[in-house]
Structures are given as C-alpha cells and as structure tokens.
Amino acid sequence: MVMVDDHIEHLPSEVRIVEMGPRDGLQNEKQPVSTEVKVELIKRLIETGEKHIEATAFVSPKWVPQMSDHHEMMQALKPLKEAHPDVTFPVLTPNIKGFEGALAGNAEEVAVFAAASEGFSQKNINCSIAESIERFKPVVAEAKKHGIKVRGYVSCVLGCPFDGEIAPEQVAKVAKDLYDLGCYEISLGDTIGVGTPAKAKAMIEAVSKVVPVDKLACHFHDTYGQALANLYACLELGVTTIDSSVAGLGGCPYAPGATGNVATEDVVYMLNGLGIKTGIDLDKLVDAGVYISDQLGRKPVSRVANAVLSKRK
Numbered sequence: 244m245v246m247v248d249d250h251i252e253h254l255p256s257e258v259r260i261v262e263m264g265p266r267d268g269l270q271n272e273k274q275p276v277s278t279e280v281k282v283e284l285i286k287r288l289i290e291t292g293e294k295h296i297e298a299t300a301f302v303s304p305k306w307v308p309q310m311s312d313h314h315e316m317m318q319a320l321k322p323l324k325e326a327h328p329d330v331t332f333p334v335l336t337p338n339i340k341g342f343e344g345a346l347a348g349n350a351e352e353v354a355v356f357a358a359a360s361e362g363f364s365q366k367n368i369n370c371s372i373a374e375s376i377e378r379f380k381p382v383v384a385e386a387k388k389h390g391i392k393v394r395g396y397v398s399c400v401l402g403c404p405f406d407g408e409i410a411p412e413q414v415a416k417v418a419k420d421l422y423d424l425g426c427y428e429i430s431l432g433d434t435i436g437v438g439t440p441a442k443a444k445a446m447i448e449a450v451s452k453v454v455p456v457d458k459l460a461c462h463f464h465d466t467y468g469q470a471l472a473n474l475y476a477c478l479e480l481g482v483t484t485i486d487s488s489v490a491g492l493g494g495c496p497y498a499p500g501a502t503g504n505v506a507t508e509d510v511v512y513m514l515n516g517l518g519i520k521t522g523i524d525l526d527k528l529v530d531a532g533v534y535i536s537d538q539l540g541r542k543p544v545s546r547v548a549n550a551v552l553s554k555r556k
C-alpha cells in the first residue's frame with residue numbers, strides 16, 4: 244500500500260485527475276479493441292476511485308475507426324452510471340453531428356477540441372482554428388439547453404508536428420475563445436510531448452492571464468519523458484486538474500510520432516509523494532493498467548506500474 248506523504252505547503256492539497264485511457268489511450272490502437280474490453284477497463288478504473296473517465300469520441304468512424312463503437316459504449320455505460328452516479332464519462336464532440344450522438348446516448352459532459360496551430364487543426368479536424376470555433380458554437384449552445392457541461396481542449400500548446408514552435412500568446416488566444424464560448428474548463432494539450440518545464444510555465448502564465456488558473460487542466464503526453472516535470476511546474480502555478488492515461492496508453496492519430504499521455508500511475512505516485520490527494524488507489528490502478536496492457540499484448544508504459552509489479556514478485 245503506497246501512502247500519501249506530508250503535503251508541501253505551496254502546492255495544491257488536492258488534484259482532480261481526468262482519465263484518458265479509454266478514449267485518448269485507445270483511439271490510436273491499430274488492433275481492434277472490443278466494446279466489452281473498453282467497458283471492463285472503465286469498470287476497473289471506477290474501482291480505483293477515478294471519478295472522471297473520458298469514455299469515447301463522437302468523431303467520424305472513417306477518421307478514427309477505434310471510436311466507431313461510440314453508440315454501443317454509451318449504452319454499456321448506462322448501468323455503470325446508475326451504479327456510480329458520482330462518476331462522469333465525458334465524450335468528444337467535434338461538431339453538432341457528434342453532439343447529437345452524445346445527447347442520444349445521455350452524455351452529461353462533452354468536449355470540443357481546438358488547436359493552437361493551424362497545421363494541426365487542419366490535419367485533426369479538417370478546418371482552420373477560426374472555423375472550428377464557429378463549429379463549436381452550436382455545440383455549446385445545444386449543450387447549455389440540455390444542461391450538459393462542455394470542456395474545451397487546446398492541442399499543440401507546447402509545439403506542433405506541422406508548424407513547430409507555438410507562442411504562449413497563441414495558446415492563450417484559443418483558450419480564451421473556448422472559455423468565452425462557455426467551456427467550463429480548458430485542457431491544455433502538449434499533444435506531441437515536446438515541452439519542458441520552463442516552456443510549460445510560460446504557457447500557463449500566458450493562459451492564466453485570460454482564463455482563471457483554476458479553470459485550466461494540463462494534458463501532457465510523455466513522448467520526451469518530460470511530462471511529470473512539466474506537471475510539477477504547472478502545479479506550482481496553481482493548476483489543480485491533470486489529464487492522464489492508465490498504463491500510459493495512447494497517442495493521437497493525427498500527431499505523427501507522439502506517444503501516450505503521461506501514465507496515471509506515474510502521476511498518482513508523484514502526487515502521493517507530494518502529499519496531494521487524488522482519491523485514487525495506486526495498487527488498483529496498477530491492476531487496471533495490467534488488465535488493458537494484457538489485452539493489448541504488451542507491458543504498461545508506466546515506470547511506476549512496472550516498479551510496483553516487480554516489487555510484488
């Protein structure tokens with residue numbers, strides 16, 4: 244059993260984890276992953292104490308085949324929602340068609356996703372940044388009508404595979420556009436995991452001038468092994484929401500070379516060591532990561548998970 248250590252004064256006392264495994268984690272898997280396996284993963288994640296689990300994406304099945312079972316996923320989540328009313332299952336909705344699917348599936352939270360770079364916006368959602376904001380307007384308006392919360396993502400906040408360096412002010416502009424639109428939280432994605440702590444800090448400083456820092460989330464991929472260091476830098480600035488993926492699953496189909504999100508196990512271990520509460524049981528989380536990794540035929544991409552597993556032996 245890993246204990247939570249003494250809390251360090253200038254850091255938050257609690258962090259909200261938004262689990263990306265079933266969506267960001269699996270969207271790029273080339274081998275088919277059945278709805279049954281995805282739902283079993285979600286059940287196991289709930290058992291760890293996770294409360295926010297992004298479940299699927301209402302995107303084009305031609306663009307992202309792995310998410311094409313979105314309707315089946317929503318059906319399968321209904322009994323889980325009834326059994327665990329305190330757990331939310333956000334889903335991605337890039338346009339009104341996606342929103343209509345999410346609404347039919349009784350989603351209580353959706354997410355729109357923009358980018359800080361024109362190159363990534365075109366490759367990922369086939370439109371410019373400005374066009375994407377226009378597409379999101381009816382999604383947010385409809386969501387409001389139905390009492391559905393909307394989260395906003397900004398991708399490529401620390402670098403773009405197509406456009407290179409991204410100015411913090413450009414990230415701030417897109418984040419503000421999404422916040423002004425009505426997104427309750429803005430998740431800032433280092434989609435290709437190229438950031439370093441000073442860059443992450445400069446980006447959060449710029450964005451928090453236009454969106455309150457308690458409305459920001461960090462969504463860092465771990466391609467260059469910098470995600471924990473970057474997260475620590477952002478915690479020092481007051482960020483209290485972190486997106487992560489069990490077993491370090493994932494990668495974006497439209498971000499060449501990007502690996503998975505920072506592993507939830509690694510984040511929880513670091514936060515435990517800092518005395519920051521997450522409500523997540525690390526041992527059960529390692530087990531959930533082993534479950535999905537076994538299904539995919541590989542080891543978890545989490546240093547912490549592998550350390551815990553070898554200690555158990």
Ligand SMILES: CC(C)(COP(=O)([O-])OP(=O)([O-])OC[C@H]1O[C@@H](n2cnc3c(N)ncnc32)[C@H](O)[C@@H]1OP(=O)([O-])[O-])[C@@H](O)C(=O)NCCC(=O)NCCSC(=O)C[C@@](C)(O)CC(=O)[O-]
Nearest residue numbers: 301302303306337340341367368369396398399432434495
């Ligand atoms: C956005 C679109 C749909 C635009 O795609 P498009 O081709 O420009 O859209 P369209 O309106 O011209 O429609 C073309 C076809 O797609 C269908 N369509 C249209 N909309 C939908 C929908 N919602 N659901 C299902 N089908 C849809 C539509 O019905 C039509 O079907 P057809 O007549 O050819 O049979 C497309 O580009 C797409 O699906 N892209 C996938 C984007 C994606 O899922 N990327 C990965 C997630 S984002 C991410 O991972 C980053 C993040 C969030 O994690 C943060 C980070 O790490 O940075």
